[in-house]
Amino acid sequence: MWFFARDPVRDFPFELIPEPPEGGLPGPWALHRGRKKATGSPVSIFVYDVKPGAEEQTQVAKAAFKRFKTLRHPNILAYIDGLETEKCLHVVTEAVTPLGIYLKARVEAGGLKELEISWGLHQIVKALSFLVNDCSLIHNNVCMAAVFVDRAGEWKLGGLDYMYSAQGNGGGPPRKGIPELEQYDPPELADSSGRVVREKWSADMWRLGCLIWEVFNGPLPRAAALRNPGKIPKTLVPHYCELVGANPKVRPNPARFLQNCRAPGGFMSNRFVETNLFLEEIQIKEPAEKQKFFQELSKSLDAFPEDFCRHKVLPQLLTAFEFGNAGAVVLTPLFKVGKFLSAEEYQQKIIPVVVKMFSSTDRAMRIRLLQQMEQFIQYLDEPTVNTQIFPHVVHGFLDTNPAIREQTVKSMLLLAPKLNEANLNVELMKHFARLQAKDEQGPIRCNTTVCLGKIGSYLSASTRHRVLTSAFSRATRDPFAPSRVAGVLGFAATHNLYSMNDCAQKILPVLCGLTVDPEKSVRDQAFKAIRSFLSKLESVSEDPTQLEEVEKDVHAASSPGMGGAAASWAGWAVTGVSSLTSKLIRSHPTTAPTETNIPQRPTPEGHWETQEEDKDTAEDSSTADRWDDEDWGSLEDDWSTGGQVSRASQVSNSDHKSSKSPESDWSSWEAEGSWEQGWQEPSSQEPPPDGTRLASEYNWGGPESSDKGDPFATLSARPSTQPRPDSWGEDNWEGLETDSRQVKAELARKKREERRREMEAKRAERKVAKGPMKLGARKLD
Secondary structure (H helix, E strand, O other): OOOOOOOHHHHOOEEEOOOOOEOOOOOOOEEEEEEEOOOOOEEEEEEEEOOOOOHHHHHHHHHHHHHHHHOOOOOEOOEEEEEEOOOEEEEEEEOEEEHHHHHHHHHHOOOOOHHHHHHHHHHHHHHHHHHHHHOOEEOOOOOHHHEEEEOOOOEEEOOHHHOEEOOOOOOOOOOOOOHHHHOOOOHHHHOOOOOOOOOOOHHHHHHHHHHHHHHHHOOOOOHHHHHOOOOOOOOOHHHHHHHOOOOHHHOOOHHHHHHHHOOOOOOOOOHHHHHHHHHHOHHHOOHHHHHHHHHHHHHHHHHOOHHHHHHHHHHHHHHHHHHOOOHHHHHHHHHHHHOOOOHHHHHHHOHHHHHHHHOOOOHHHHHHHHHOHHHOHHHOOHHHHHHHHHHHHHHHHHOOOHHHHHHHHHHHHHHHHHOOHHHHHHHHHHHHHHHHHHOOOHHHHHHHHHHHHHHHHHOOHHHHHHHHHHHHHHHOOOOOHHHHHHHHHHHHHOHHHOOHHHHHHHHHHHHHHHHHOOOHHHHHHHHHHHHHHHHHHHHHHHOHHHHHHHOOOOOOOOOHHHHHHHOOOOHHHHOHHHHHHHHHHHHOOOOOOOOOOOOOOOOOOOOOOOOOOOHHHHHHOOHHHHHHHOOOOOOHHHHOOHHHHHHHOOOOOOOOOOOOOHHHHOOOOOOOOOOOOOOOOOOOOOOOOOOOOOHHHOOOOOOOOOOOOOOOOOOOOOOOOOOOOOOOOOOOOOOOOHHHHHHHHHHHHHHHHHHHHHHHHHHHHHHHHHOOOOOOOOOOO
16 A cells, blocks of 8 residues: 655645745745635745754744744734744744835835824834733844734734743843844843843833834934934934933833823824724723714724724724624714725625614614715615615604604605615605605605605606606695795606696696795796796697607606706705704604794795896797706705704604604504595695784894785685695596585584584483482482
């Protein structure tokens, strides 16, 4: 039977990448880039080739091999695996780069920040403190070649070849025999008399001073150059001078050196070092401390190195969310760090966490996700949106917190292009119908109209025909003035989606009714829209051949490209009204909204720039040109400024039903928002309660009104009650007959009166039959 010797190098689970070794390492070791065979994860492999006649160097290399395996510290190069044969030694560590090569690359890329250097030196000094104070070991090789940098920018101490015991039980320091390394030896080593008094850390602290000088000034030419600090920062110079002093007795212990540099105003007293120290101890920190840390972290991330954010901060954020119950506070720094990731890394690390966050019942988590959706929506694919995100997002439409309902509406601007047919044309429209008809918050009803106008181009042709006209018509009957304006602007923004018949028979009658609206802002928008629709109808009347071109988008399939036309018509809905609603919620958290006695703020005069145009020129211009020239405006100037918000904050108040879980309503309203349901039209206008003043009667802080009154001031106010459910199907333009409603009300009143009389008669009969009873009296048979 034949036996074949196994090749240990071939069986080794790590392999060298076939390329020249990295330079900058004086001594017997050669540094190679490698990878794990099973996973391909990168590693660094230090290789020592055994050569004949170099027994002393071989013993040094084997001693270093042993030290790597036994020493474990976060600031010492991490040992992963090793291989020892008669021909070579392999030491596998975490993937690192020699400090000299790293500094050179950073200088070419724009230089290394002092923040990074301060933390790097902190790590090296901490490693020396561990060796000297905890292990009684002298490193004996602190220099640029013994320091390495990992992918997060962390500095690691290596070069353990010449380490020896400070207690003297292992003999003296080994001989180096390499001039490049011996130049870092302190001057007292040249004195063989032994009369020089020194501490066990004195030699390593001298070498630390040499390392500091080289980090800031480049390679050390000779020991005499240490007298000139050069580019060393002023806050570090006093402590540096202690390291390179001629008297070894006064060189500080590594622990004291750290303490001195961490003093207020010291070189290592900065936000970057504090952040790193907190992350190192985050597992033992109290939950309140973690919350405060993550809240303040996002302010500092812009000043931190990109590699540090990607490879050190990001894993801690993911761990804090996964296992530490950090909650919503990790979202802001998480998305900030996400900007440094590639698309592939984002998909692997951030998206799974985001998807999991959407299923959270934490309101703070949900609203922050909705507010920052713009930062990650591009990385979400359509199946993920429709199956894992949208089903959770729609719960926000039913939340008792108005801020969440409003933010959910605004998020649909980003989600709509990725929704499938059922979610967009059925589920979402059902929620929008419910919000626009029944939500007690005027700004939320307004934002629902705005959002529908912006996503109208994504709807199917049948849904557009069935929904848009009815929805915008309903908005024009809303008691909240900005909602009526939004309804008019919605018609204008989606003008290309209506047939000529709809424009003439459905839209213009609605707009004409708004020309006598109590609010001048509504009247102005209505007149503007009427002129544009009439111009469009007139141009087709003059040239019927334009009909096909004008109606080309009416029956077209949903097209994302058409959404751009509505991109600017109501930008205020996601800015000004958002802040308005938030202030309403904070100002009146428990008061039910009463829009009856509250005037609506009119748009300031002169908001639209009116231009006198020649009538003949207007008739000759094409419909398309005239429509594009129209400025459909923005209410941002009116509703987002501080002065206006203070007035508008009277419009509606929120009703926080925080004690009631939003989930309790999810099953009760399912049938309420159906398009096929015949929701009743709003009731006829009723006289306002006593003391109600019209909007035109209020003085909004402007100049005193002139003697000439507003001709519209005498008009009856719009219905002040909450809008009732109304279907978005075909509108009944005639509405319910007033007389019919009065008859029904009279019949109901008569029935209640008859019922009351019957109950009184029955009570009287029972009283007579029983007769009066006295306490203590015995009832006779």
